[in-house]
Amino acid sequence: MTRLQAEFILTSLKRELPIDETKFTILKGEDPFELLIATVLSQNTSDRNSMKALKTLKEKVGADQTSLLRANLADIEAAIKVGGLYHNKARTIKSLASKFHGFNWSSMENMTQKDLREFLLGLPGIGPKTADIFLLFYAKLGAFPVDTHISRVSKRLGIARDGDGYEETTEALKRFFSPSDYRLAHLELIALGRRFCRARYPLCDECPLHGVCPSAFKLSKHHRARLSRH
Numbered sequence: 001m002t003r004l005q006a007e008f009i010l011t012s013l014k015r016e017l018p019i020d021e022t023k024f025t026i027l028k029g030e031d032p033f034e035l036l037i038a039t040v041l042s043q044n045t046s047d048r049n050s051m052k053a054l055k056t057l058k059e060k061v062g063a064d065q066t067s068l069l070r071a072n073l074a075d076i077e078a079a080i081k082v083g084g085l086y087h088n089k090a091r092t093i094k095s096l097a098s099k100f101h102g103f104n105w106s107s108m109e110n111m112t113q114k115d116l117r118e119f120l121l122g123l124p125g126i127g128p129k130t131a132d133i134f135l136l137f138y139a140k141l142g143a144f145p146v147d148t149h150i151s152r153v154s155k156r157l158g159i160a161r162d163g164d165g166y167e168e169t170t171e172a173l174k175r176f177f178s179p180s181d182y183r184l185a186h187l188e189l190i191a192l193g194r195r196f197c198r199a200r201y202p203l204c205d206e207c208p209l210h211g212v213c214p215s216a217f218k219l220s221k222h223h224r225a226r227l228s229r230h
Contacts, residue, residue, distance in 0.1 A: 006181070010184060019187050040130065043089070053083030053086075061079050091124075095123075128167070131143075150173070156214075
């Protein structure tokens with residue numbers, strides 16, 4: 001695929017799948033620490049549940065470093081329970097509150113993207129996706145976070161290869177899309193994966209990218225064959 005195809009994909013997705021940014025927890029607010037907490041809460045759950053968890057945490061405990069340091073672990077767990085994996089997430093949030101208490105966030109402005117990513121990956125509970133979300137949405141740097149939807153969609157479209165892991169997939173996406181489009185492409189590919197390019201029974205015939213997706217005919221044929229057996 002070419003850069004021209006990348007532009008066509010984004011144009012098609014913007015037309016058919018307009019983004020409602022209120023549904024994305026990661027786009028709420030401008031506070032860097034809250035963004036980290038929101039991203040931790042979004043792990044392995046829906047945006048709806050992670051937004052509920054963040055809202056309850058802010059109401060019952062507080063989402064700033066001082067409030068979280070003072071809070072009992074059990075209170076944090078109770079507040080974020082709706083988001084799942086609350087034992088692990090509460091411990092991560094508590095550790096992050098300790099790590100960033102009194103931290104000078106402006107010091108990040110002098111760090112290169114590589115150094116900032118390595119710093120983030122060294123934090124408790126922060127993996128590549130969480131680090132890249134922070135880099136893209138807060139630091140406004142050229143990162144391309146990859147979740148399960150984006151991984152699946154990018155491989156079906158032929159942007160990444162079937163055997164690619166996280167790092168290979170994100171690098172393939174960064175080569176394919178223009179850096180100025182990373183944020184929009186990230187959100188649109190998630191929307192595509194949720195609405196049409198589902199893990200099981202993808203809706204290829206209805207997908208706005210049916211005409212350019214190399215997997216569309218194969219998946220549509222497979223889907224119809226499965227339905228005919230039932």
